[in-house]
Amino acid sequence: MNDASKVNPETRERVQKAMRKLGYQPSRVAQRLRATKGRSKLLGLIIPDIQNQFYSNIVRGVEDVAYGKDYAVILCNSDENPNKERFYLDVLQSESVDGVILPPIHQYSKVVEGLVEAGVPIVCVDRKLVREAVDTVVINNQKGGFIAVDHLIELGHKRIAILSSSSQFSSFEERQKGYEEALKASGINVDPDLIREGDPRSSENARELTKELLALESPPTAIFATNNLMTLGALEAINEAGLKIPRDISVVGFDDMPWAKAITPPLTVIKQPGYEMGRRSAELMFQRVADPGREPVQITMEPSIIVRQSTGKVKINKK
């Protein structure tokens, strides 16, 4: 049934026939129980929240590669909650998955580090683990932040705000670093008043932060939102304030969501290849399963800017 090479062709045919006749389907559970490590046909995938489209892109990428290899995927939502992360890691181990793909909640995660050291195949996607060498797929977040802000600077903006994350996720930290780098490179002071850190999981928080920004004595002429939900919150607040984009304020979003080009005005964004990141993660995972000894690699993908119509030259009287 399994190793076709070392068996008599006619015997094989006889077996195949019997299988069809009986409608026999091997139990993947029993196979997994008996199988040696690396043949469980099951992958674990832990993400913060499937309702965040960025992560559903990653999930789809993983799933498509898994499908091609006859693997199934167990999906887990961590809600950025380390306890849930740990719980699911336990469950997945208990399920004997061949490996786990996840954006680790913390850059220094004892739990995840422990698994890596224990030889459990782990692939980090979207976020890095600092202390442990592990297969990783990320984008160049700092560059993403840089090109977003640089684009605004070229349009003449000087008061550029950023909506970033209050939690220490590597991706947001780096995007913010890129923001500061771009400002400094153009000799613009980094004004702490324009740096707002909030919860990247909901647009609601970003909406409030944007309101605060707009209420400043000297409000920003442009806003850089560092993920899709924060972008939504910013847009909402700007709408409510009755401001027109890009006439009154420019906006750069992070991640090119399906709605970005459909809205008025179409949104300028930093594009990150979520689906492709998922695919690459899964591919790294299968490579590791096939060869547990190989050196961990880090794949860094390049973000790019898509200039649409939400960014315009800064108003002259504002200078």
Next chain:
Amino acid sequence: MNDASKVNPETRERVQKAMRKLGYQPSRVAQRLRATKGRSKLLGLIIPDIQNQFYSNIVRGVEDVAYGKDYAVILCNSDENPNKERFYLDVLQSESVDGVILPPIHQYSKVVEGLVEAGVPIVCVDRKLVREAVDTVVINNQKGGFIAVDHLIELGHKRIAILSSSSQFSSFEERQKGYEEALKASGINVDPDLIREGDPRSSENARELTKELLALESPPTAIFATNNLMTLGALEAINEAGLKIPRDISVVGFDDMPWAKAITPPLTVIKQPGYEMGRRSAELMFQRVADPGREPVQITMEPSIIVRQSTGKVKINKK
């Protein structure tokens, strides 16, 4: 370890201690292999595409309920492809999941019907199965279509177009039925020219259909898009045509996506409770697993209209 009731308390304590000491974690695989039906701690979930936010809402609802019961979820994307659907159903059976939740691709699906009859716990969500009595969670799609169109009629619109699905998914058929019902109830002729059926999986197709609509000799004054992706396509086409919403044309979308209230103008939509549908589906599933004999039920949830600013009174000179 398992049945705490019938064991000597101090023996139990002794066992617990040993478990902690050894860091023992039971293998869910072995448990599943041995367990009787209904205790596998694993659920299957097949959806057309996780990148469609409506489905990620459902997934999240399912996952949250499953998490509460210590269940894990295997996620599968069918791409509306019956072969993939069948493939995954086989895989899930082979994985001994306790049951499968899915929107069946076809209303008459031999495969799914077969499983229902074979006693495999199945819950249909979003779409129905016609020939077989099975636990189902849907919304009142016809009513959804009706209130969308009725709202437009009340604003004076007479030429109302609909973007619907060319494939026979029960949900789209019913929404379209609601559209026609509303028109007829107000004595408005159903103009076949205003009914455009396309692929609900991508916005691209809807964009083209909308372009066609706008190019009509007597173009519609309002468009009802029957799912979130088609809404996006419609918005895009309207943008490209340089038309202003709601001044030149009104739009009602289906499903209240996170971006709906952030865009300009905020979008009037028919809201469907995707997350809640997922939750209810999972609850039905657990009920069925606990009591395989109980009569199948159908839960019909109510859609509602959220009137924002993408719908306005029809232009006077247009009358």
Next chain:
DNA sequence: ACAATTAATGAAAACGTTTTCATAAAGTCA
């Protein structure tokens, strides 16, 4: 105090595979 019931315990079977091992059959070589 003895039989009868109940509770606790430990061993063995079962779940459905893959892997290993032993044996039998067939083929090769001097």
Next chain:
DNA sequence: TGACTTTATGAAAACGTTTTCATTAATTGT
């Protein structure tokens, strides 16, 4: 032909649990 290798085959062990069964210990009733 006899010894040796290769190929085929069937039986048994193993994976890690839960369930069943038999045995022993403790409790109850007369």
